[in-house]
Amino acid sequence: MRRFVVPLLVCTLGFALIASAWYIFFAKTTDTADDPAADIENSAAAPGFARAIDTQAAATGPLLPPRTPPLGFKEYRSETHRFSVFYPETLTVESFDEGAGASTIVLQDPEAGQGFQVFVVPYSGVQVSTERFRRDAPSGIMQDPHDLEIDSALATMFFGKDPLLGETREVWFIHGGYLFEVSAPKVLDEWLGTIMSSWRFI
Amino acid sequence: MKKKRTGFGRLTTGTLKKILAPLLIFAWVFSAFLLSLTLFSLPFSAQAAVIAQYSGGLLVYADGTTGTPKYQTFDDTNGFGAEQSATSVGASAIEWLRVAASPTTDEWIIATRDTADVIKVQVCTGVDGGVSCGAVTTITASAGTHGFRNYDVAYEQTSGDALLVYGTATGDELRKIEWTGGAWTNDAGITTTNTSGTVEWVELTSRNSSNEIGIVYSDTNDDVSAYRWSGTAVGDESTTVITASAPTGDARKVDVSFEGASGDMLAGSEVVSDSRFAYGALSGTTWTITTAAGIDVAATFIDMQEPNPSDNDIGVIAHGVAASSNVSEGFGWSGSAGTDNAAGDDPAANWGATYQLAAVAYLSTTYYSVGVLSSTVSGADDIEWWTADSAGSITDRTVNTRTRGASRFLDLFDYPNADKVLLITTDANSDVWADTWAGAATDGTAWTDRTSGGTLEDSLASATTDIIDFAFRLAPVVSAPTLSTDAATNVNSFSATLNGQITATGGANSTVRGFAWGTNSTLSNGDTATTSQTGSFGVAAFTNQVSSLIAGKTYYFRAYATNSAGTGFANNTGGGCTNGICNFTASAADSSVTRKMRLFGGYAIKLIGNTLKLLQQ
Numbered sequence: 122m123r124r125f126v127v128p129l130l131v132c133t134l135g136f137a138l139i140a141s142a143w144y145i146f147f148a149k150t151t152d153t154a155d156d157p158a159a160d161i162e163n164s165a166a167a168p169g170f171a172r173a174i175d176t177q178a179a180a181t182g183p184l185l186p187p188r189t190p191p192l193g194f195k196e197y198r199s200e201t202h203r204f205s206v207f208y209p210e211t212l213t214v215e216s217f218d219e220g221a222g223a224s225t226i227v228l229q230d231p232e233a234g235q236g237f238q239v240f241v242v243p244y245s246g247v248q249v250s251t252e253r254f255r256r257d258a259p260s261g262i263m264q265d266p267h268d269l270e271i272d273s274a275l276a277t278m279f280f281g282k283d284p285l286l287g288e289t290r291e292v293w294f295i296h297g298g299y300l301f302e303v304s305a306p307k308v309l310d311e312w313l314g315t316i317m318s319s320w321r322f323i
Numbered sequence: 324m325k326k327k328r329t330g331f332g333r334l335t336t337g338t339l340k341k342i343l344a345p346l347l348i349f350a351w352v353f354s355a356f357l358l359s360l361t362l363f364s365l366p367f368s369a370q371a372a373v374i375a376q377y378s379g380g381l382l383v384y385a386d387g388t389t390g391t392p393k394y395q396t397f398d399d400t401n402g403f404g405a406e407q408s409a410t411s412v413g414a415s416a417i418e419w420l421r422v423a424a425s426p427t428t429d430e431w432i433i434a435t436r437d438t439a440d441v442i443k444v445q446v447c448t449g450v451d452g453g454v455s456c457g458a459v460t461t462i463t464a465s466a467g468t469h470g471f472r473n474y475d476v477a478y479e480q481t482s483g484d485a486l487l488v489y490g491t492a493t494g495d496e497l498r499k500i501e502w503t504g505g506a507w508t509n510d511a512g513i514t515t516t517n518t519s520g521t522v523e524w525v526e527l528t529s530r531n532s533s534n535e536i537g538i539v540y541s542d543t544n545d546d547v548s549a550y551r552w553s554g555t556a557v558g559d560e561s562t563t564v565i566t567a568s569a570p571t572g573d574a575r576k577v578d579v580s581f582e583g584a585s586g587d588m589l590a591g592s593e594v595v596s597d598s599r600f601a602y603g604a605l606s607g608t609t610w611t612i613t614t615a616a617g618i619d620v621a622a623t624f625i626d627m628q629e630p631n632p633s634d635n636d637i638g639v640i641a642h643g644v645a646a647s648s649n650v651s652e653g654f655g656w657s658g659s660a661g662t663d664n665a666a667g668d669d670p671a672a673n674w675g676a677t678y679q680l681a682a683v684a685y686l687s688t689t690y691y692s693v694g695v696l697s698s699t700v701s702g703a704d705d706i707e708w709w710t711a712d713s714a715g716s717i718t719d720r721t722v723n724t725r726t727r728g729a730s731r732f733l734d735l736f737d738y739p740n741a742d743k744v745l746l747i748t749t750d751a752n753s754d755v756w757a758d759t760w761a762g763a764a765t766d767g768t769a770w771t772d773r774t775s776g777g778t779l780e781d782s783l784a785s786a787t788t789d790i791i792d793f794a795f796r797l798a799p800v801v802s803a804p805t806l807s808t809d810a811a812t813n814v815n816s817f818s819a820t821l822n823g824q825i826t827a828t829g830g831a832n833s834t835v836r837g838f839a840w841g842t843n844s845t846l847s848n849g850d851t852a853t854t855s856q857t858g859s860f861g862v863a864a865f866t867n868q869v870s871s872l873i874a875g876k877t878y879y880f881r882a883y884a885t886n887s888a889g890t891g892f893a894n895n896t897g898g899g900c901t902n903g904i905c906n907f908t909a910s911a912a913d914s915s916v917t918r919k920m921r922l923f924g925g926y927a928i929k930l931i932g933n934t935l936k937l938l939q940q
Contacts, residue, residue, distance in 0.1 A: 222817030234935030257918035
């Protein structure tokens with residue numbers, strides 16, 4: 122009888138150890154997946170989009186101080202969404218509260234035909250989901266996607282199409298619990314590139 | 324045949340018991356040992372009781388340890404604490420000692436003068452009852468060979484800065500130095516136009532609720548003069564000497580006080596030649612300097628009570644020098660001139676000649692002042708005393724007998740916010756005693772022996788000079804604020820309002836308040852952030868909005884606030900909070916929000932070449 126009991130005890134103990142290790146490991150790694158919102162926003166990542174470099178961790182540290190823009194530029198600074206960008210001083214700035222924490226910031230000079238908008242929406246995923254892409258870009262067009270870095274975030278830039286603007290340059294990235302969608306007419310691609318190079322998270 | 328057991332087979336129940344029982348006993352004994360260690364270590368920290376504001380204080384003296392001031396903390400409930408050492412002032416014996424308490428912060432200044440004629444100061448702080456004294460600063464290394472107490476120190480009662488005035492060996496040199504911002508600074512001479520001798524005695528008294536300090540001094544020519552410190556400068560020098568024939572003994576021969584209501588200053592001494600009370604009264608900037616028939620003895624020592632908080636009466640006590648006519652005189656200054664009270668202690672002959680054997684203190688609104696003296700009428704070790712009423716009339720009180728050595732020095736200290744006085748007495752055996760008397764009591768009520776029949780100290784360095792002093796704590800006792808954390812409100816997927824409140828200031832407003840918050844339930848790892856508001860915060864609720872939340876994520880937060888004593892954290896349990904940590908879960912992301920293209924809204928867009936043309940619609 123004892124011949125069976127000893128191996129049985131050893132096996133049981135070993136199994137318990139393996140089970141514990143499995144539980145600890147997977148309990149940690151599936152922490153995010155337990156989040157219902159994360160389920161929606163991560164389960165079907167849209168093809169072509171970069172996976173965020175930083176995790177979804179909300180930025181909680183002290184804000185960086187305001188920056189001094191170069192001549193002819195001003196600083197747009199959002200302490201809520203924790204970013205700063207320099208824009209030509211001829212642009213006017215208007216901010217729209219879209220509800221549920223989302224905002225649209227429009228910087229434009231219609232006379233000069235220059236402008237871009239930043240749409241910011243709380244987002245718990247680490248990659249833009251197909252659902253999110255289709256909702257915000259109903260045309261579903263994503264041409265020539267490329268990854269690039271916007272400050273410390275990995276972004277995806279691509280050409281899209283909007284019913285009002287026509288062909289657009291899109292730069293989408295996730296940072297600090299938000300999805301940022303920067304849009305401008307395609308012809309302003311180079312102009313927008315200069316502006317986005319000044320983007321900083323604060 | 325019995326099988327030999329191997330491996331697990333050995334572990335029968337009996338065997339297990341044999342192994343486990345000693346192990347359990349060992350664990351139990353070890354735990355008990357650890358517990359006892361913990362318990363025995365508690366008394367050391369339990370001794371650390373904060374010196375209470377107004378009813379606690381610091382007794383400082385010099386004993387047989389040459390050059391090292393000793394101190395005992397005092398608490399009206401528990402009496403005096405164990406003797407402890409302040410910072411040594413050197414190898415020379417201490418001859419004179421003064422202690423002053425800051426009105427604003429937990430700070431005490433001990434000023435000494437030693438047999439090498441060096442005046443030194445040290446600043447002590449009392450944290451959790453353990454007083455810690457800092458480095459010694461030498462004010463002057465040549466205070467003069469006369470050996471009198473030619474220095475004094477007092478705090479400004481509003482700012483918490485202090486002033487030390489002292490004389491030096493140089494003829495006609497009176498100086499001052501200021502304690503401000505944690506440093507001794509602005510050491511400078513004071514112009515003396517009334518005197519020319521070497522400064523022998525200096526007395527300072529702080530005016531209530533003011534930065535003014537009265538200054539009176541005498542010199543080797545027995546001239547007495549006075550000033551008023553305004554809080555920034557020494558000024559209002561008396562227009563002439565208050566007397567040119569002050570007593571010559573080494574007991575305190577000058578004193579200064581303030582009328583509590585008017586703020587007028589009174590500086591006084593005695594005129595040896597005709598046994599009168601010489602005084603200078605400073606009203607506004609006008610001096611009245613004269614003599615009054617207030618003292619009908621050839622006095623050596625004079626004491627004026629500390630300023631009455633709300634009345635102009637100032638009790639005065641003096642006693643003489645010669646053994647045959649060494650009588651004591653008490654009288655009241657009632658806003659004008661001294662009144663000689665025949666019912667006072669005129670016939671009471673004191674024991675010693677040049678000892679400080681009398682003192683007077685402000686008491687209450689019933690008895691404006693109480694005077695104590697050592698008298699031959701009763702016994703040299705007894706407490707003979709009187710009280711003065713609001714009219715300045717003095718009534719002798721029943722002598723309280725004591726069994727001690729003959730008194731050699733005594734001083735009175737009034738409780739700052741109670742009708743009560745503390746009497747410190749030294750005797751011919753170099754013992755130190757303490758008694759208290761509550762002003763609400765009626766005549767005949769015994770003074771309470773605060774030494775429980777024993778001595779506070781039995782080897783005082785000298786029983787006859789002022790090497791013992793006491794100061795009540797005036798500064799509020801500050802502890803870290805107390806807080807509670809309340810449930811978060813306005814929670815959505817991206818932001819929430821954190822709520823908390825300071826429920827008790829701890830004695831001082833907080834300068835910072837806020838929340839620690841993050842996703843870790845203990846708020847202890849790297850994902851914890853803090854919000855902070857700066858200002859002056861009392862008991863009040865406060866909020867902070869946090870944003871950039873992750874939808875669906877649970878956040879934890881705890882209120883905190885910081886005052887001069889430290890940081891207090893909320894510690895409430897209930898309502899979803901544990902030990903001050905509450906939590907909330909950010910709402911799930913609202914997927915209904917979609918992007919709207921607002922760029923160039925209201926314009927028709929045309930692309931001409933590589934240029935956009937916008938036409939307002």
